[in-house]
Amino acid sequence: MGLLKKKAIFYAIPALVVIAGAIFFFTGAGKPVNDALPIKTAKALRGDLRIEVVSAGVVSPDVEVVVKSKAGGEITEFPFNEGDTVKKGQVIVKLDPKTERARANQAEANQLMAKARLDKARISLKDVSVKLSRQRKLFQEGIISRQELDDAEVSIEKARTDIALSEAELLQSREALKEANDRLSDTEIKAPFAGTILKKFVDRGQVISSTVSSASEGTQIFSIADLDKIRVVAEVDEVDIARIVPGQEASIKIDSMPEKAFAGTIERIAPKGKVARTVTVFEVVVAITDKDKALLKPGMTADVKVLTKLVTGALLVPKEAVKTKDGGTGVYVMENGAPRWTPVKTAETNGVHTVVSEGIGDASEVVTSLINANGGKTQKKRFFF
Numbered sequence: 001m002g003l004l005k006k007k008a009i010f011y012a013i014p015a016l017v018v019i020a021g022a023i024f025f026f027t028g029a030g031k032p033v034n035d036a037l038p039i040k041t042a043k044a045l046r047g048d049l050r051i052e053v054v055s056a057g058v059v060s061p062d063v064e065v066v067v068k069s070k071a072g073g074e075i076t077e078f079p080f081n082e083g084d085t086v087k088k089g090q091v092i093v094k095l096d097p098k099t100e101r102a103r104a105n106q107a108e109a110n111q112l113m114a115k116a117r118l119d120k121a122r123i124s125l126k127d128v129s130v131k132l133s134r135q136r137k138l139f140q141e142g143i144i145s146r147q148e149l150d151d152a153e154v155s156i157e158k159a160r161t162d163i164a165l166s167e168a169e170l171l172q173s174r175e176a177l178k179e180a181n182d183r184l185s186d187t188e189i190k191a192p193f194a195g196t197i198l199k200k201f202v203d204r205g206q207v208i209s210s211t212v213s214s215a216s217e218g219t220q221i222f223s224i225a226d227l228d229k230i231r232v233v234a235e236v237d238e239v240d241i242a243r244i245v246p247g248q249e250a251s252i253k254i255d256s257m258p259e260k261a262f263a264g265t266i267e268r269i270a271p272k273g274k275v276a277r278t279v280t281v282f283e284v285v286v287a288i289t290d291k292d293k294a295l296l297k298p299g300m301t302a303d304v305k306v307l308t309k310l311v312t313g314a315l316l317v318p319k320e321a322v323k324t325k326d327g328g329t330g331v332y333v334m335e336n337g338a339p340r341w342t343p344v345k346t347a348e349t350n351g352v353h354t355v356v357s358e359g360i361g362d363a364s365e366v367v368t369s370l371i372n373a374n375g376g377k378t379q380k381k382r383f384f385f
Contacts, residue, residue, distance in 0.1 A: 040369035041334055044317045044360055051309040051350045053243055057234030057286070059254070059300040061225035064198065067092075068218030070179075071186035072210025073099045078203055086191040086224070093202075093221055095187040100180070100210065107180035111173035118166035125159035132156050183210055186218075195226040198298065230288045230296050232264065234304045235281040238273055243308040245269075250286045251305045254296065262290040266306065309348065316353040321366040322346055332367035333360060339367045 077094035086092060135152040138144045201220040202208060208219045232252055236244055250264040270283040286304055288296060321331050325341060332339035344359030360366070 038369075039334075039339065039367055039371075041365045042318050042321060042368050044315055044321075044356060044362060044364040044366055046313060046362060047316050047353075049311040049314050049316060049348055049350055049353055049355055050307055051311070051348060053236060053240040053306045053308055055234040055236045055240075055284070055304050055306075057232040057252075057284075057302045057304050059230060059232055059288075059296050059302055060298050061198075061227055062229035062231050062287075063193075064223060064225040064298075065192055066201075066223045067189060067192065067221050069093070069095070069186045069189050069208070069221050070210065070218045071095050071100050071183040072208055072219075073097065073187060074207045075202055075204050078200070080197055080200075080222075082197055082200055084197050086195065086197065088191055088194045090191045091188050092191055092197075093189040095189075095208070097184060097187040100184040100187055103210075104177070104180040104184045107173070107177040111170070111177050114166065114170040114173040118163065118170050121159065121162040121166040125156070125163055128152070128155045128159045189221055191224060193224070193226060195224045197222055198225050199223045225298065227294070227298075230293050230298075231267065232286040232288065232302045232304055234284045234286060234302070235276060236284045238280040238282065241269070241273075241282045241284075244284055244306060248306050248308070251307075252286065252288065252290075253303045253305075255301050255303075257295065260292070260295075262288055262293065262296065264288045264290065264304075311348055311355055314347070314355040315357070315360070315362060317356055317360075317366050318368050319349060319352060319354050320368040322354050322356075323371070331356070331360060331364075332371055334365040334367065339371060 073095040075093060076096050078092070080086065080092055132152045132155070135144060135149050139146070139149045200222050202222075244266060246266050246268060248266040250266060252262040252264050254260070254262070264286040267285045267287040269285075273280045273282045275281075284304075317331060322329060322344070323331065328343050329346060330341055330343040333342045334340075342359055345357045347355040347357050349355065
């Protein structure tokens with residue numbers, strides 16, 4: 001019997017706690033207490049509202065060229081390093097020319113042989129032409145048969161075909177010689193324009209292969225760019241691209257130099273968008289016009305701001321101060337220490353501040369924190385169970 005009493009007490013205690021908590025809640029203990037967060041306010045002030053499009057981009061040169069060589073051989077000279085500036089036409093790399101010179105000599109010999117074969121074919125044509133004339137005369141006199149005359153006529157056709165083949169071989173040998181001479185000239189690789197060497201793909205002592213099979217290919221030697229013409233390629237969201245036009249001024253900030261803003265101008269906008277991370281963006285090229293643009297290096301990450309509209313002398317409030325109530329727009333203005341709902345008309349916003357065109361005056365103190373349904377301070381609730 002004592003054991004049953006103990007079990008009854010054991011199960012009764014939690015039930016009493018739950019009942020007491022419910023009574024505590026429904027009799028008012030669970031109602032909001034006046035332990036509210038402080039109301040945050042700000043002044044409505046006159047100022048200029050800058051509406052900007054912000055996007056990320058990468059610094060890059062306007063023109064970057066990868067210089068290639070069709071020649072093969074050992075690199076004997078490459079005295080420049082990445083970052084060195086060079087002049088247009090300056091010899092940057094030299095290859096050992098022995099291999100390419102031998103190929104050029106062989107190509108020249110092939111051309112001479114092709115020319116000789118053509119001359120021989122022309123002589124043969126002249127010879128069979130004279131013979132054909134004699135054969136026709138002899139046939140008319142009945143000295144030779146029709147078959148002999150036909151054989152002479154076939155011989156002249158063969159001679160003409162030999163000339164055509166020899167002419168094709170000569171043309172082919174000329175092109176081969178030109179290609180061989182181009183490869184020979186490529187043993188001295190020159191800068192296509194004045195600029196800065198960005199990357200070396202090979203170095204002194206390395207042996208590279210000649211691209212005999214394709215005139216359009218070549219071994220990458222170095223890349224060069226004109227860093228006097230630097231730009232930022234930014235990706236602008238499709239929702240903002242309509243507000244971007246060439247000629248607009250831009251401000252560029254670099255992660256490594258956050259205190260410096262570089263001036264730039266919108267140069268061009270891609271005619272077609274692309275999908276990046278499920279968002280359609282358009283490439284926008286921003287030309288750097290700042291006098292300190294030499295500080296920028298290709299590959300740097302940049303933040304681009306483009307001013308699309310400037311509203312001057314407007315009454316501005318923080319964006320958080322503008323609220324909606326009963327389907328209307330307004331702000332809470334502090335009067336006698338309490339917030340009062342005031343309908344307003346708003347205009348432009350830049351995501352930080354909003355223009356108020358009607359409803360409140362200068363220096364009005366507006367509430368920026370949350371307000372409860374009764375217009376009072378946001379309060380905490382405490383529940384005891």
